[in-house]
Amino acid sequence: MPDLLDRLHTRAPIWSAGMGGGLAGPALTAAVCEAGGFGVLGCGGALPRAEVTRLIEQTRALTSRAFGANIILPMSDGSDVEACFDARVPVLVLFWGDVQPFVADAHRREMYVVAQCGGPDDAVAAAxxxxDAVIVQGSEAGGHVRARAPLAETVTQAVRVLGPVPTIAAGGIATGADIATALAYGARGVSLGTRFLASREAAAHDAYKARVVAAGAEDTLMTELFDIGWPAAAHRVLRNATVVAWEGAGRPASGERPGEGEEIGTIGAGTERIGIPRYSVLPPVTDFDGDIEAAALYAGESVARIDAVDDAAAIMTTLMDELRAAT
Ligand SMILES: Cc1cc2nc3c(=O)[nH]c(=O)nc-3n(C[C@H](O)[C@H](O)[C@H](O)COP(=O)(O)O)c2cc1C
Structure with a gap:
């Protein structure tokens, strides 16, 4: 029986991650879909229901192809999921938590559900x-990371326990050779965050993209530091001024860290601008006005193999050419 990945009919088994806080918006999602991959809209980050609806409508105006919408369950009050249900987004991608309450409602609306998981236990619970599919992270991943082991281990184990449920690999993938390796572990597809963060269409601030391009894997670290808005959740970020000051202060606990309560910048929200406190979970998007070096700069170890900001279509072409050459 055809599974989700067969039904999506994409030219390439390549998904762009639904990076939240506004980073993976309609432009990136649609560009990846139009270029033969599967784009996922980042709706995570406690967006109001009307904003999620608007993002979905904007994406539909840019592509007639199927796309996904990502929701971060610990940051959701349910209204963002309702917006996805109302709009009948083809694929709902859920991260971090129990997906069971959403599956029947999605299937009733003829939507597919994908859970991003951190390892075999999570993956089995989701299955x-x-x-309809599971994205399995490796600990190389950028952004919030549920995995505790590298991709080679988590994907190999997940493929073994999941059986017919397709596994999509995420974490540390930035080239066609990386994709070939993940497929050799038994993954049916791959989901790339950091590589598409360094695309022209991603709604990250230019200075943030420049940091991603300049960084090596050793410039990233796993931490729970940027916790305002989503506490006690591990994430991989670039080491920056906020991280260095916290490390220099002896890594104090939340509430006792250097510069707690300071505003490090503002972002637009509708017709207003809202302040971003130091240690906020929110990343610097295009219109961030403030100190980039103080904000959460999510990025994965794959920064090591990212040398330029490119159009999403060019990234897709390169990945497909490299994948063909590697297999
Ligand atoms: C900037 C950034 C933001 C992210 N935001 C989300 C998110 O909102 N929801 C989610 O499920 N995953 C998010 N992720 C994690 C990705 O889904 C994926 O696991 C990760 O990007 C894979 O590793 P890579 O960055 O090495 O490609 C984010 C990743 C990055 C780099």
């Missing part, structure tokens, strides 16, 4: 809940 038992009836998801």
């Amino acid at each position: 038992d809940a009836g998801v």
Whole structure:
């Protein structure tokens, strides 16, 4: 029986990650879909229901192809999921938590559900809940990371326990050779965050993209530091001034860190601008006005193999050419 990845009919088994806080918006999602991949809209980050609806409508205006919408469950009050249900987004991608309450409602609306998981235990729970595919992270990943082991281990184990439920690999993938390796572990597709963060269409601030391009894997670290808005959740970021000051202060606990309560910048929200406190979970988007070096600069170890900001279509072409050459 054809599974989700067969039904999506993409030219390449390449997904762009639904990077939240506004980073993976309609332009990136649609560009990846139009270039033969599967784009996922980043709706995570406690967006109001009307904003999620607007993002979905904008994406539909840019592409007639199927796309996904990502929701971060610990930051959701349910209204963002409702917006996805109302709009019947083809694929709902859920991260971090129990997906069981959403699967039947999605399937009733003829939507597919994908859970991003951190390893085989999570993956089995999601499969038992009836998801149509599982994205399995490795600890190399950028952004919030549920995985505790590298991709080679998490994907190999997940493929073994998941059986017919397709596994999509995420974490540390930035080239066609990386994709070939993930497919050799048994993954049916791959999901790339950091590589598409360094695309012209990603809605990250230019200075943030420049940091991603300049960085090596050793410039990233796993931490729980940027916790305002989503506490006690590990994430991989670039080491910056906020990280260095916290490390220099002896890594104090939340509430006792250097510069707690300071505003490090503002972002637009509708017709207003809202302040971003130091240690906020929100990344610097295009219109961020403030100190980039103080903000959460999510990025994965794959920064090591990213040398330029390119159009998403050019990234897709390069990845497909490299994948053909590697297989
Ligand atoms: C800047 C950034 C933001 C992210 N935001 C989200 C998010 O909102 N929801 C989510 O499920 N995953 C998010 N992720 C994690 C990705 O889904 C994926 O696991 C990760 O990007 C894979 O590793 P890579 O960055 O090495 O490609 C984010 C990743 C990055 C780099």
